[in-house]
Amino acid sequence: MGNVIEIEGLRKEYRRLRRPPTVAIAGLDLAVPEGGVFGFLGPNGSGKTTTIRCMLGLVRATSGTTSVLGQPTPAALRSVLPQVGAIVETPALFPTMTGQENLRLLGAIDRIGPSRVADVLEVVGLTDRAGEKVGKYSLGMRQRLGLAAALLKDPALLVLDEPANGLDPAGIREIRELLVKLGAEGRTVFVSSHLLAEVEQTCDRVAILDRGRCILEGRVEDVLARSARPSVLVGLDDLDAGARLLAADGLAVEQADSLLRVAIDRGEAARVTKLLADHGHYVTELRPESVSLEDLFLTVTAHSNEAI
């Protein structure tokens, strides 16, 4: 199997009385390859959750096609869903039941036994609290229980909508490590998130969605490399003098906080240090400028908004 999720020309409009329809997804194309962790990013209202709902047959697409694990959805959902674990938005479980009862009841639908329930509770670190009613759980605990429910089917594909919502930093780290582990086991983890630093550390590939369209997609390193400007950041005692000197040598220089940003490939950084040292300016700091996923996200979504 090549792609576990394939979306072509997906469009979703919500009709409104006497007003033009709201376009939630505007012709989305997306292919998610098998294995690893795939980050699905986008600002609020960009259509991430609607896309997930279309994939899982919860929402009927206005046009376009979706397929999951090689089968068209929603037509083949009955054969697809037993291999898919999903959290859509906040995990909604039954508050008057304990965590364990919730999982046992869900598991009973697919004839999953209690031993598997115990296993997934262990995986998400809820074994000690499994006997408490879900109504008493914190948001973070509900997220963990939702993740446990998604893992219950031992799925080939995990679709997780903001799985780190409500978790404390330690919980976020645990979830990150768990997702990486699940991806490394050969499963495909499709995770939508707005925690960009987390996505950068967790995901192998990303797609950035804005206003219902995919505006960037690929391996995280490739996407960042494509977007990175070749530049180094230079620390000096006298920034103005250094900037004049580098500019006089034909380099594009600008001040970035307490550093100089010099537009030069990192492999040529020695040229900068030599030039400055020859004129009595000694470098106190030198590092290649890296672009974070957050920078990239803000840049591309801002451009997209300007274009519209």
Add this chain to the structure above:
Amino acid sequence: MTLLLVEMRRAVHRRLVRWMIAADLVFCAAMGVIAFLSRVDPAYPRDHAAILLNWWQPAGGGGLIVIGTSVLVIGAAICGASVAGAEWKAGTITTVLTWSPGRVRLHLTRTASAAILSFVIGVVLLIVFMAAAVPAMLTHGSTSGTDAGWWWALTMAVVRSAGMAALVAVLAFNIATLGRNTAAALVAIAAWALFVENLVRGLRPGLARYLVGENVAMVVPWHPLDDVEFKSTPTAALVTLLVYLAIVVGIATWSFQRRDVAGS
């Protein structure tokens, strides 16, 4: 079958369902205590004495079976609407659909779950209701005159009464599914029962044969209504109710199958 059991377990776990059952049990206990403490009024000894034959009149459509059915039907409407409405409010319908994607199957299973539970709970509560009067019967009442035929008639009346509770629960469940809201469903049911039906009774008494209230009142005792401007039979009443049920369940199933499940 597994899905049906899961849905039934989920329904009985609902806090409101448990509260309604508890309230009904308290009502039964209170009625039992009142019956036990009541003494025969010398002016009306026949009416007030704890005579089983008088209190339960399964064939005549009178007595405690009317009170029992009324309480059951109200409780069934509230619980039926709540079981559906709360799922939408809490978003648990999304969770269930990611496990059981066949919407028609899921909806019909949940409808069956509402019917079965209401019926079973209805039968049990009516038995408790009858049992609550036993101390009064034993101490200052009588069970004389009750023969096998009477007990059979009472059993059938209990079955029909619980059946009507199941019917109302299913109606409420499906109306709440259409509106995706408990309160809206209960308001709609109350408006229909209190306003529309009374309006028809007052303005077009001949059309009252089509009203839910009249038909339920014929089915439970399995007896035609007296003093009304229409002629109908219990069988016709049951068929009318089942037609209404089929229409509401059909529309709700179609709606559930077609509409988006977006947001909670």
